[in-house]
Amino acid sequence: MSIDLKLNIDETPVQKIIHPVLVENNISLFVKRDDLTHPLISGNKWRKLKHNLIYAKQNNINQLISFSGAFSNHLYALAGASRLFNFDTKVIVRGPELDTNNPCLKFAAACGVKLTPINRLTYKKRYDPDYLAELQQSKPKCLIIPEGGSNRLALKGMIELAQSLPEVDEVWCATGSGGTLAGLIEGLPENTKIRGVAVLKQADYLNESIMQLSPKAQRQKNWQLLTNFHHGGYGKFNEEIWLFCQSLRHQLPLEPIYTGKLFFTLFDLIQQGHFAAGSKIMAIHTGGLQGLIGLKYRKLI
Structure with missing residues (x-):
């Protein structure tokens, strides 16, 4: 079964980046432009949602x-996705209140999503099995999708992405909840090095989450989660990151929360000589460019 948007949004281009740092170090850097999937559901968020939505239908x-x-x-x-595919969706939002001028919340409301704010203490229960069982019992005919969308159904979409990539030495991605990295591990050959750049502080716990999602991650040694390149933690960035994003904007649109940290890390490690000359690296552009609107709203850029 497929979800028909009148276009195939799984097919996204691979772009080669041209930059003096890459030339000087004899590195080929390619980008899987998953930010170009669809204006409303781009990047890894589409990949993760796709099979959840198919399962629901x-x-x-x-x-x-x-x-x-x-x-x-x-x-x-x-x-x-809820608007496009006619789902009745409720999202529990970390609160305790909703800012009605927030552009992301305004968009969600305009799509018909019911937004329910809860306090931060209650929000911490979002992964608690008892809390989720109680929620499921109260809504027996609903599908609960975790924060960030990373679950076993999400993995199917990420595996499809992995299997669409050309052969390279290494594949890199930004990592928030671990689903993208887990899917790449499941879908890529064992001789490909796979690296995730954690965008939040104290992210070592994600290693366990990744291994729970990916059986291959439990036995293979070709992957690594880098946890020292978060630049202040989730949702935080410094001027250096933002200036770097702007320096690449003529070739590649980036935001400083996910993809900016990924590419900043890559360029930093390339300049340090971390990669062998002649290496072919693929970076996954996981979308999220709509986040720039929120950053502007908060006057952070």
Whole structure:
């Protein structure tokens, strides 16, 4: 079964980056432009949602429940998908209140998503099995999608992405909840090095999450989560990161929360001689460019 948008949004181009740092170090850097999937549901958020939505349609489930922060890429993509595919969606938002002028929340509301704010203490229960069981019991005909969208159904979409990539030495991605990295591990050959750049502080716990999602991650040694390049933590960045994003904007649109940190890390490590001359590297552009609107709203850029 497929979800027909009148276009194949799984097919996105691969772009080669041209830059003096790459020439000087004899490195070929390619980008899988998953930011170009669709204006409303781009990047890894589409990949993660795709098979959740297919599962829901196959099982006659029309209600979705999920969790997110107020400026979340997951919320934006889920809202767009709900509008496009006629789902009745509720999102529990880390609160305690909703800012009605927040552009991400305004978009979600315009798509018909019911937004329910809860306090931060209650929000911490979003992964608690008892809390989720109680929520499922209260809404037996709904599909609960986790914050960030990373679950076993999401993995199918990420595996499809991995299997669409040309042969390279290494594949890199930004890592928030671990689903993208887990899917790449599942879908790529064992001789390909796979690296995730954690965008949040104290992210070592994600190693366990990744291994829970990916059986291959439990036995293979070709992957690594880098946890020292978060630049202040989730949602935080410094002027250096933002200036770097702007320096590449003529070739590649970036935002400083996910993709900016990924490419900044790559260029930093290339300049340090971390990669062998002649290496071919693929970086996954996971979308999230709508986040720039939220950053401007908060006067952070």
